[in-house]
Structure formats: structure tokens, C-alpha cells
Amino acid sequence: MSDSVLSALVEAQTALDNLINSTEALDSIRSAAQQLINCFEHGGKIISCGNGGSMSDAMHFAEELTGRYRGNRRALPAIAISDAGHISCVSNDYGYESIFSRFVEAHGKPGDVLFAISTSGASKNVLKACEVAKQQGMNIISLTGKPHTSIGQHANIDVCTPGGQYADRVQELHIKVIHILIEQVERHFFPENYTA
Secondary structure, eight states, rough: HHHHHHHHHHHHHHHHHHHTTTTHHHHHHHHHHHHHHHHHHHTOOOOEOOOOHHHHHHHHHHHHSSSSSSSSOOOOEESOOHHHHHHHHHHHEEEHGGHHHHHHHOOOOHHHHOEESSSOOOOOHHHHHHHHOOOOOOOOEEEEESOOOSSHSSSSEEOOOOOOHHHHHHHHHHHHHHHHHHHHHHHOOOOGGGOO
């Protein structure tokens, strides 16, 4: 058992090293952070979505912006599509593929950002949300785990973090990217919270 424990950690370390050494990935993270900053500077909001573990990441991303990440500061407008009433209603009336797109249709405005998370980059309901977001004049940042996916191709910026064969390694990289994006936003708007 101890060998499999160490193997899991080494595998995770390798995935992170690959991300660190990818100029393309680092550039996309920087561009995504700037797009979030531009959105907030122009009075926009972030709407995040994803399925399963990616929904948990979408919720975590939004609550770190409306709450706080490192230090006290004013709240930033972000919401995750995770309301059970909305999801069950839309699933029942329109089908599961519409749970995110209906929310985007109702709440998305030009200049807002859809933060679309999918480890496969192929989730049909996330893709449909991207299509509607584009129609609404929103910008789209996707967080995916494979290059050249349908969701990534719909995005203004695709942050792709290939983590290997399984989704859990991708999700581990996704949470790191999410924390970096939040930190970059905070460093821009609340530099007093950072000493270095």
C-alpha cells in the first residue's frame, strides 16, 4: 500500500511539473486573470459552472470571490450555477443539458464572464452554456483537461491542464489554477492584502 501512496504523490507532482513547464498554459492563466480583472473593472460579474467535482470547483471559485481569499476586502460579484431548485426544475422541463444555459440566458449580460469547467472539455450542458454565453455577448474562460476540446474552442481563453489518464489529477490542477486566478484578482484590486 505504501508504494501506491507514494506513486499517487509522484504522479500528482509530475502533473504539476508539466503545468509549470508549459508556457502555453501559464500564458493562458495570465490571460484569464486579466479577463476577470477587466470584467470586474467594467462592472461585470462571473458566472461559473461544471458537473460533479467541477461543480464543487465552480462553487469554490465563486465563494472565494464573494467572500475572501487571503485578507478582508469588499465582495466581488460571482455566482456558481448550483441551486438545486433551478437544476431540478430545468432538468425536468428542458433536460439536463439545459441546466446551465438557462441560467446564463436569464442572468448573463454583455461583458460578464462565464467560467466553464470541464475535465473532459466535452460536457454537453457546459458546452450549451458556452453557446448561450456567446449569444449573450459574454466572454468565456474554460478550464479543461484536454487540448482542442469543443468547450475550449468556444472559449475566448482556454486554460488547459492535462493531468494524465484520470480526471482526479486534472481536478487537482484545476483547483490550483482557480486559486491562482483569485490571487491575481486580489493582487490587482487589493494590493494592501499582499506584502510580496
